[in-house]
Amino acid sequence: MSPNAGSATLDTVSTPPRLRVTGDWTLAHLAELYRTLSPMFGKLDARTAVDFGGLGELDTAGAGLLSELVGTQRLRELAREAADLSAARRALIETVCEAVTVWRQPMPRPSRQPAVLEVLSRIGGAVENVWGQQRYLLGFIGLTLETLARNLFHPRRWRLTPLTAHIEQTGMDAIPIVALLTFMVGAVVAFLGATVLRDFGATVYTVNLVGFSFLREFGVLLTAILMAGRTASAFTAQIGAMKANEEIDAIRALGLDPMELLVLPRVLALLVSLPMLTFIAMIAGIVGGGLVCAAILDIPPVMFLGILKSDVGVQHFLLGLAKAPVFAFLIAVIGCIEGLKVSGSAQSVGEHTTSSVVQSIFMVILVDAVAALFYMEMGW
Amino acid sequence: MSAKPETAAAEPVIQVRGLVNRFGAQTVHEHLDLDVYRGEILGVVGGSGTGKSVLLRTIVGLRRPSAGQVRVFGEDLLDLPPERRSRIERRFGVLFQGGALFSSQTVAENAATPLIEHAGLDRALAEKLARLKLALAGLPNDSAAKLPAELSGGMVKRAALARALALDPDILFLDEPTAGLDPIGAAAFDQLILTLRDALGLTVFLVTHDLDTLYTICDRVAVLSQKKVLVTDTLDVVAATDDAWVQEYFHGPRGRAAQSAADARPRS
Numbered sequence: 278m279s280p281n282a283g284s285a286t287l288d289t290v291s292t293p294p295r296l297r298v299t300g301d302w303t304l305a306h307l308a309e310l311y312r313t314l315s316p317m318f319g320k321l322d323a324r325t326a327v328d329f330g331g332l333g334e335l336d337t338a339g340a341g342l343l344s345e346l347v348g349t350q351r352l353r354e355l356a357r358e359a360a361d362l363s364a365a366r367r368a369l370i371e372t373v374c375e376a377v378t379v380w381r382q383p384m385p386r387p388s389r390q391p392a393v394l395e396v397l398s399r400i401g402g403a404v405e406n407v408w409g410q411q412r413y414l415l416g417f418i419g420l421t422l423e424t425l426a427r428n429l430f431h432p433r434r435w436r437l438t439p440l441t442a443h444i445e446q447t448g449m450d451a452i453p454i455v456a457l458l459t460f461m462v463g464a465v466v467a468f469l470g471a472t473v474l475r476d477f478g479a480t481v482y483t484v485n486l487v488g489f490s491f492l493r494e495f496g497v498l499l500t501a502i503l504m505a506g507r508t509a510s511a512f513t514a515q516i517g518a519m520k521a522n523e524e525i526d527a528i529r530a531l532g533l534d535p536m537e538l539l540v541l542p543r544v545l546a547l548l549v550s551l552p553m554l555t556f557i558a559m560i561a562g563i564v565g566g567g568l569v570c571a572a573i574l575d576i577p578p579v580m581f582l583g584i585l586k587s588d589v590g591v592q593h594f595l596l597g598l599a600k601a602p603v604f605a606f607l608i609a610v611i612g613c614i615e616g617l618k619v620s621g622s623a624q625s626v627g628e629h630t631t632s633s634v635v636q637s638i639f640m641v642i643l644v645d646a647v648a649a650l651f652y653m654e655m656g657w
Numbered sequence: 658m659s660a661k662p663e664t665a666a667a668e669p670v671i672q673v674r675g676l677v678n679r680f681g682a683q684t685v686h687e688h689l690d691l692d693v694y695r696g697e698i699l700g701v702v703g704g705s706g707t708g709k710s711v712l713l714r715t716i717v718g719l720r721r722p723s724a725g726q727v728r729v730f731g732e733d734l735l736d737l738p739p740e741r742r743s744r745i746e747r748r749f750g751v752l753f754q755g756g757a758l759f760s761s762q763t764v765a766e767n768a769a770t771p772l773i774e775h776a777g778l779d780r781a782l783a784e785k786l787a788r789l790k791l792a793l794a795g796l797p798n799d800s801a802a803k804l805p806a807e808l809s810g811g812m813v814k815r816a817a818l819a820r821a822l823a824l825d826p827d828i829l830f831l832d833e834p835t836a837g838l839d840p841i842g843a844a845a846f847d848q849l850i851l852t853l854r855d856a857l858g859l860t861v862f863l864v865t866h867d868l869d870t871l872y873t874i875c876d877r878v879a880v881l882s883q884k885k886v887l888v889t890d891t892l893d894v895v896a897a898t899d900d901a902w903v904q905e906y907f908h909g910p911r912g913r914a915a916q917s918a919a920d921a922r923p924r925s
Contacts, residue, residue: 304776304825311782336825336857341789369856372849376792621806622760 281333282306285314285346293324296347299331302339310342321347327355329362340373349374410636417614418606421544424536439542447508447543448550452557454507459491459499459558463565466490471574480574484581487566488589492597493652496559498645501604504551505637509612512543513633516616517626525617535617544609551605555598596657600648604641611637668695670828670860671716676725678711685711687884688725693828698854698861699889700871703881704902709864710754712881713830716862717751718742729828747775750821754832756813758805758820764791765801768819775824787823794819795845810837818846822853828860829853835867847873868912872919880906 283300302310325347344352356362356370390398428434470483516539519525528535563585570576576584615633619625671693678686685708693699703709714720716727718734726733734742758767768787772778778786788801794815805813814837821829829850835843851874853859865871871878871892879889880903888898896907896916906912 304772307776307786308778308782337789337793337822337853338786338825341786365852365855368852372793372852373789376789379792379798622804624761625806 283310283333283339285317287317287321293326294321295326295328296321297328297331298343299333301334302332302342303334303336304338307338307342310339314342314346317346321351323348323351325351327352327359329359332362335366335369337369337373340370341377343370344374344377349377414611414614418610420536421540421610424534424541425544428537428541434537436538436542439538440546443543443546444550446511447504447547448553451503451507451550451554455500455503455554455558456561458503459496459562460565462495462499463487463491463562463567464569466495466562467566467569468573471569481576481584483566483570483574484576484584485588487563487570488585489593491559491562491566492589492593494597494645494649496562497555497597497600497604498641499562500551500554500558501601501608501641501645502638504547504554504605505608505641506634508547509608509615509633509637510630512609512612513616513619513630514626516613517619517629520617520619521621521623521626540610540613543613544606547605547609548602551608552598552601555601559594559597592657596652600645603644603648607640607644608637611640669693670695670730671862672726672728672731673712673716674726674728676712676715676727677723678708678715678720679723684884686715686722686725689881689885691879691886691889693860693862695860696854696858697876698850698863698874700875700878701862701864701881702866702871702878702906707881708884709881710832713751713832713862713864717749717830718746747771747824748827749830750824750826750828751830752814752817752821752832752834754836756805756817758813758816760805763802763804764796764808764816764819767805767816768823771820771823787819790819790822791816793822793849795842795849811839811842814838815842815846825857826859828862831861831863831865833864833866835865835870840869843867843869844873846870850874868907868915869918872915 281301283298283302283306285299286297288295288297300306327343327347347355352370353374356367356374359367362370389395467483467487470486471480474480474482474486516525519539525535525539528538567578567581570581571578612633615629615636619629669692671691673689673691676686676689676691677684689712691712701709701712711720715722716729718727718729721735727735730745730748732741732745734745737745758764759770762770765784765787768790769780769783772783772786773780776783788798791801792798796812796815796819800808800812800816805816808816814834818831818834821831831850834850835846838846847870850859850861850863854861854874863870863875875892877889878892878895880887880895880898880900882900882902887900887903888895895903896912898904907916
């Protein structure tokens with residue numbers, strides 16, 4: 278406790294009782310003051326006189342405590358009468374008392390439900406939320422397609438600059454990471470094939486394993502998941518920050534359409550870049566697998582390509598690539614829709630970015646599973 | 658007009674010497690000097706883009722100047738070890754132009770954060786005190802539990818002021834505090850700053866465009882122009898300065914109106 282710490286002593290002998298206030302009543306000593314004075318709260322009646330003679334420093338925190346101690350109304354009267362207070366201090370006490378009467382008014386408290394009801398209502402809320410989200414997504418897809426149809430035949434309204442910029446950001450800039458990742462997964466699949474197939478003496482089928490898996494599934498799936506993490510989040514953050522900054526409202530107020538300006542170029546850009554990246558991913562994966570085959574299975578590249586050509590038909594490449602535009606559309610739309618759902622705060626941007634990545638990965642895998650079933654039933 | 662505080666001549670709490678601020682090729686400040694004395698309210702005016710906010714950010718230590726020195730309480734913030742720097746920064750209250758409230762916290766939590774972190778109060782006491790500050794800043798009671806995103810622009814300003822005042826700082830930096838407030842709110846704001854200055858001996862560094870605020874509460878006015886502080890003095894002297902921009906500013910239609918309003922009203 279520092280030498281100037283504030284304190285108060287109550288002189289109960291005299292009538293009316295006198296409260297002697299001494300030392301610094303400032304924020305630095307506030308916790309101490311509250312502790313030592315807590316027995317005195319509520320004990321002082323309206324007649325208590327206060328002796329400010331020994332008062333050192335006084336700030337708003339100290340004045341607030343005083344008002345709590347002796348009562349706001351009483352402190353006001355005392356401050357007006359007290360001769361040993363400077364005019365500036367009196368004004369401070371007056372201002373603080375004014376403020377205190379405002380915050381003393383009861384705050385409306387939200388009523389609490391029993392725990393069981395709260396759990397139930399949360400479950401209900403979550404289910405309703407998921408349902409609402411799917412409906413909203415469907416509506417948004419419709420709106421995007423409608424905007425696309427409206428603009429398709431008006432070349433003057435095509436936004437070529439943002440389109441190319443987004444193709445560069447989502448496509449070109451992602452080539453190194455996509456190629457590297459699929460190259461490594463291709464090598465891993467080949468290793469796996471080599472290990473498992475060795476027991477059957479069928480290591481040569483590693484080529485088929487790598488070829489089938491990358492053309493039909495891994496090429497497009499890995500790329501789409503990467504894009505969901507890389508691009509959907511970027512779209513949400515870009516549009517969300519604009520939403521938080523009222524830029525979307527500004528676009529609307531200027532008579533422009535955010536769907537046309539922001540959503541359409543992003544969707545179209547991803548529709549171009551994701552199939553392109555998928556193609557690169559397929560090649561990188563097969564190269565990775567081929568390298569492992571050449572290194573540890575003694576299958577030279579020429580033989581590798583020969584087996585690939587004779588055993589794995591071009592239709593698998595097309596089946597894999599056919600999924601790319603669907604994934605691209607879903608990822609871009611979910612990224613944009615979550616961005617538009619952002620409300621005001623930085624925290625909201627974060628929440629929706631997370632949500633957009635989770636949702637788009639979920640949708641990609643769901644659609645991929647449905648497509649696999651469909652292809653199988655069709656016998657492709 | 659307003660008198661200088663008695664101690665004014667003695668003790669500069671902020672000393673800016675030869676300050677240079679550059680953004681790439683653009684020079685905002687060129688050998689700028691400025692003193693702010695203990696207990697005074699200094700109004701800083703200047704046209705758009707003359708670097709008022711940049712000056713504020715440099716003094717507070719958020720921006721390292723390209724050259725020159727800024728001393729606050731006689732110390733150069735940027736040279737201090739983090740511990741001592743933090744101790745000095747605790748004596749600042751800064752109201753940013755956009756409010757800069759923490760968007761993930763309620764208004765009351767915003768004002769309570771410095772109290773919990775620096776004054777060592779427990780949460781309940783800090784929130785109680787925070788609500789007192791909110792009321793001082795003129796916020797209604799039901800706003801305490803709201804998030805910043807739910808507030809209007811003027812209320813964001815008030816909540817930010819409450820946070821700036823939380824630690825009862827020695828120096829209050831205000832960046833356009835009355836912009837976006839209605840005239841009644843702005844007048845109450847002026848009065849609050851004046852009361853706090855008189856009672857607590859605050860030093861106030863006030864960037865403003867509000868002529869009424871200048872006339873009502875500022876002891877001295879500094880004019881930023883041509884990359885320097887053109888003149889720093891009482892309002893009467895500044896208004897008489899022979900400079901085209903100053904003349905236009907103080908003797909244009911708005912300046913005249915504010916002046917006659919200030920003359921008509923007795924100063925408290």
